[in-house]
Amino acid sequence: MSLFLGISLGLLWGFLGHTLRQKTKLSLVAVSAWLTLLAAIVLPRVFKSGYLYALIGTAVSYVTMSSSHRLEKLWETLTVSCICALLVFFGQNVLVGIGGRLGTFAAVSVFIFTIPKAHKGLINPGRE
Numbered sequence: 001m002s003l004f005l006g007i008s009l010g011l012l013w014g015f016l017g018h019t020l021r022q023k024t025k026l027s028l029v030a031v032s033a034w035l036t037l038l039a040a041i042v043l044p045r046v047f048k049s050g051y052l053y054a055l056i057g058t059a060v061s062y063v064t065m066s067s068s069h070r071l072e073k074l075w076e077t078l079t080v081s082c083i084c085a086l087l088v089f090f091g092q093n094v095l096v097g098i099g100g101r102l103g104t105f106a107a108v109s110v111f112i113f114t115i116p117k118a119h120k121g122l123i124n125p126g127r128e
Contacts, residue, residue, distance in 0.1 A: 014081025
């Protein structure tokens with residue numbers, strides 16, 4: 001249940017981040033900051049594994065700071081949010097710390113998603 005809930009919350013945070021970026025005048029950093037604050041205040045108080053869910057929400061908020069050229073569509077943001085939630089869930093004991101660890105999870109998630117795009121550009125330059 002906690003994996004399913006972690007992925008669900010990761011998708012929710014990705015959706016919120018994408019929507020706030022598109023519908024408000026907040027900067028990427030401000031959107032991430034609000035999502036991180038919400039995750040830190042609400043999730044540990046609501047769920048038994050709230051600390052882990054707050055980590056997932058924070059890492060996904062870092063994902064939403066990606067360039068709109070890299071993640072321009074909602075489905076792309078949600079896909080990377082799901083990857084990030086899985087990485088945090090299964091890799092929570094691999095790396096230690098907060099900012100560096102979560103930022104690394106977010107960066108690796110975006111990298112995993114963009115490898116096929118970059119590979120396609122190398123095979124067929126100029127055709128995208």
